Amino acid sequence: MIYLADTADIQALKDLYDFFPLTGVTTNPTILKQSGLKLSEAIQNIIDIVGRGSVHVQVMSNKAEEMVKEAKTYKSYFNLGDNFYAKIPISIEGYKAMRILKDAGVNVTATAIFTQQQALVASRAGADFVAPYVSRLDNISSHGIEVVGDIVKNTKEFKLDTKVLAASFKTVDQIHRVSMAGAQSATINPELLFQLIKHPMTDISIAQFEKDGEGLYNIF
């Protein structure tokens, strides 16, 4: 599973990119709103940090033609080439837009996915990534991890090129489970990314090594 950061918090992203092996960044209108930045500023700041990483930008229109226009505009405005992914929410117009964008050579991330069939149709429409929302499913008494597992199973059994981009996490355990279910990628907020690598026993072990090694390391 590869990791993407789900944020437009520029300072948090800088801190993460310093050490975390991320492959890209996802945003959506809510994340933008939380950052207090306009799209042009947020995405440019993100690009300055991620370099050649992938940048997933959600469209705002709800008509296929407009979605396509928006996606093409962002791709060229930010000069992202193949690192650009147009995030297209699932809808009839969205599916139309996915096909047109793929034919035009624009990468697509299908988003707001809550069922395995939504994902499979997006895959057939050409989506490179499909993003099922784990916590939002769990919160309506559905089972986010199972939906992710079913989509992964489809990608394998039907030999699809589409990758699962598991999204909407509230706990480290959910991330553990989607990776065990075989999700090829996950987009995670900075707080949880930091939390992923923490364990009190690790801290205790390192503290012990530091104590025990004091004065013994004499090669400088």
Ligand SMILES: O=P(O)(O)OC[C@H]1O[C@](O)(CO)[C@@H](O)[C@@H]1O
């Ligand atoms: O339920 P949440 O935490 O808002 O997450 C939904 C997630 O789906 C995505 O839009 C998928 O890329 C993320 O950017 C976003 O965080």
